[in-house]
Amino acid sequence: xxxxPVIAVFVFAALLVPALFASCSGISGSxxxxxxxxxxxxxxxxxxxxxxxxxxxxxSMPLGLLVCFARRSRFKVIELITKFYISIMRGxxxxxxxxxxxxxxxYIFKISLSSEYRTYAAIIGFALNYAAYFAEIYRSGIxxxxxxxxxxxxxxxYSKSQTFIKIVFPxxxxxxxxxxxxxxxxxxKDTSLAFAIAYIDMFKIAKELSAQxxxxxxxxVAGLFYYIFNFVVSFVMGKIEKRAKRYE
Amino acid sequence: xxxxxxxxxxxxxGDLEVLKDISISxxxxxxxxxxxxxxxxxxxxxxxxxxxxxxxxxxxxxCGENAATDVNGKSVYAxxxxxxxxxxxxxxxxQNFNLFPHYTVLKNITDAPVHVQKRDKEEVEKEAMALLxxxxxxDKFDYYPSQLSGGQQQRVAIARALAMNPKLLFFDEPxxxxxxxxTSEILRVLRDLAAEKMTMVIVTHEIEFAxxxxxxxxxxxxxxxxxxxxxxxxxxxxDNDRVRAFLAKIK
Ligand SMILES: Nc1ncnc2c1ncn2[C@@H]1O[C@H](COP(=O)(O)OP(=O)(O)OP(=O)(O)O)[C@@H](O)[C@H]1O
Ligand SMILES: [Mg+2]
Numbered sequence: 001x002x003x004x005p006v007i008a009v010f011v012f013a014a015l016l017v018p019a020l021f022a023s024c025s026g027i028s029g030s031x032x033x034x035x036x037x038x039x040x041x042x043x044x045x046x047x048x049x050x051x052x053x054x055x056x057x058x059x060s061m062p063l064g065l066l067v068c069f070a071r072r073s074r075f076k077v078i079e080l081i082t083k084f085y086i087s088i089m090r091g092x093x094x095x096x097x098x099x100x101x102x103x104x105x106x107y108i109f110k111i112s113l114s115s116e117y118r119t120y121a122a123i124i125g126f127a128l129n130y131a132a133y134f135a136e137i138y139r140s141g142i143x144x145x146x147x148x149x150x151x152x153x154x155x156x157x158y159s160k161s162q163t164f165i166k167i168v169f170p171x172x173x174x175x176x177x178x179x180x181x182x183x184x185x186x187x188x189k190d191t192s193l194a195f196a197i198a199y200i201d202m203f204k205i206a207k208e209l210s211a212q213x214x215x216x217x218x219x220x221v222a223g224l225f226y227y228i229f230n231f232v233v234s235f236v237m238g239k240i241e242k243r244a245k246r247y248e
Numbered sequence: 249x250x251x252x253x254x255x256x257x258x259x260x261x262g263d264l265e266v267l268k269d270i271s272i273s274x275x276x277x278x279x280x281x282x283x284x285x286x287x288x289x290x291x292x293x294x295x296x297x298x299x300x301x302x303x304x305x306x307x308x309x310x311c312g313e314n315a316a317t318d319v320n321g322k323s324v325y326a327x328x329x330x331x332x333x334x335x336x337x338x339x340x341x342x343q344n345f346n347l348f349p350h351y352t353v354l355k356n357i358t359d360a361p362v363h364v365q366k367r368d369k370e371e372v373e374k375e376a377m378a379l380l381x382x383x384x385x386x387d388k389f390d391y392y393p394s395q396l397s398g399g400q401q402q403r404v405a406i407a408r409a410l411a412m413n414p415k416l417l418f419f420d421e422p423x424x425x426x427x428x429x430x431t432s433e434i435l436r437v438l439r440d441l442a443a444e445k446m447t448m449v450i451v452t453h454e455i456e457f458a459x460x461x462x463x464x465x466x467x468x469x470x471x472x473x474x475x476x477x478x479x480x481x482x483x484x485x486x487d488n489d490r491v492r493a494f495l496a497k498i499k
Contacts, residue, residue: 152340155300
């Protein structure tokens with residue numbers, strides 16, 4: 001509870017930035033309406049951004065665990081394929097990957113694209129990309145669990161799956177919370193890359209507004225949205241981390 | 249009947265032959281100490297006996313049940329479901345405790361009896377509290393391992409092993425990670441267990457303790473047992489020069 005004032009300071013500072021820009025560019029109080037208008041138009045795109053964010057988290061985090069298992073497979077072929085997949089996902093621009101996912105059905109299968117597919121393509125592209133990152137994070141978390149814990153579990157008679165679920169997974173979660181938080185924060189901002197396949201997210205709307213009005217302000221308002229969003233993410237993840245740390 | 253029967257174990261890691269030909273039997277109620285220089289294969293022997301490591305050849309028998317049989321110089325392990333049953337006959341206490349950090353003391357002790365042995369939770373918890381009391385740390389039942397001293401953690405680890413009601417407990421240098429004061433705490437616990445006729449196989453560097461508590465001392469060197477017998481014999485009056493040199497160095 002003591003943290004409330006700190007939060008207030010952050011939010012205040014965040015609000016101050018566009019306000020300062022506003023005053024610099026000579027916008028008067030009567031332009032509050034204009035500001036609300038921008039916010040309103042952006043909020044349409046905000047739902048699209050949120051949808052993309054939510055679905056990516058929902059799919060990429062479990063998928064990442066599967067990729068992580070495959071990466072740790074004792075079958076060399078599966079391990080190699082997964083390694084290749086991860087290196088492609090991490091080694092090429094996400095924007096390019098989105099384009100590939102979006103246009104692949106057309107170029108490979110000659111399927112004409114419905115406009116709904118845009119949304120699916122964005123979600124698929126993001127989920128595939130983030131799964132690779134999460135997989136590597138999970139892997140480091142799993143490998144950070146001391147060998148002795150596996151051995152203690154084995155001698156106590158835990159099965160392999162019991163050992164993973166009861167002993168390894170909770171410790172993995174604990175170890176990986178900070179890097180996972182980083183990834184989530186990056187994702188919030190990365191959703192703006194979906195413009196590459198003309199997915200209409202908040203940032204795309206902001207850019208269009210900005211171009212229409214020859215005014216940079218809509219972009220700053222969008223920036224403010226991202227900032228507040230990430231502020232909430234950090235806050236929630238901080239709480240979770242604190243809870244996970246209670247046994248340290 | 250012997251609780252544990254190990255016959256002609258051999259174990260190599262790559263080209264390194266660690267256990268060369270080791271046979272040990274342990275009777276019910278017996279306390280056996282294993283001494284020997286670093287690298288002589290003591291831990292490897294315990295790890296083979298507790299099936300953390302598979303042996304290359306030799307057989308492993310608990311309470312008359314074959315965990316592994318020697319077939320033409322190769323160890324062949326019993327089917328999984330048999331091993332699962334045999335697993336219940338023994339417990340192992342590690343040098344570095346290996347408690348589960350995200351479980352409280354009580355959960356560390358009760359989780360396996362409840363979820364592996366499928367015993368009644370309430371009854372297991374009652375037993376666990378009694379074990380903690382016996383260890384003198386019943387007030388710490390809701391602590392996390394990180395909130396305990398090394399000696400307390402090791403006592404929890406011993407309680408965790410005992411809660412499975414094993415017939416035999418292995419200890420791999422249970423006091424090596426502890427300072428002298430905490431060491432004597434743990435040795436006292438082991439002494440009490442010996443007095444209760446708990447069957448134990450203890451790898452240790454505590455010569456005095458081995459002399460006072462064990463019924464038998466085994467001295468290992470370079471993958472062989474070079475001497476074994478009553479502690480007065482092996483520790484005070486060894487035949488083997490290696491044993492004599494080692495003991496002289498430790499004292
Ligand atoms: N998993 C492994 N892979 C390769 N070599 C190993 C492995 N485990 C043990 N060794 C080797 O086997 C030999 C015996 O090791 P072991 O741990 O059994 O010795 P120890 O008698 O317990 O020694 P200490 O008193 O230092 O604990 C050592 O040379 C060690 O390096
Ligand atoms: Mg050792």
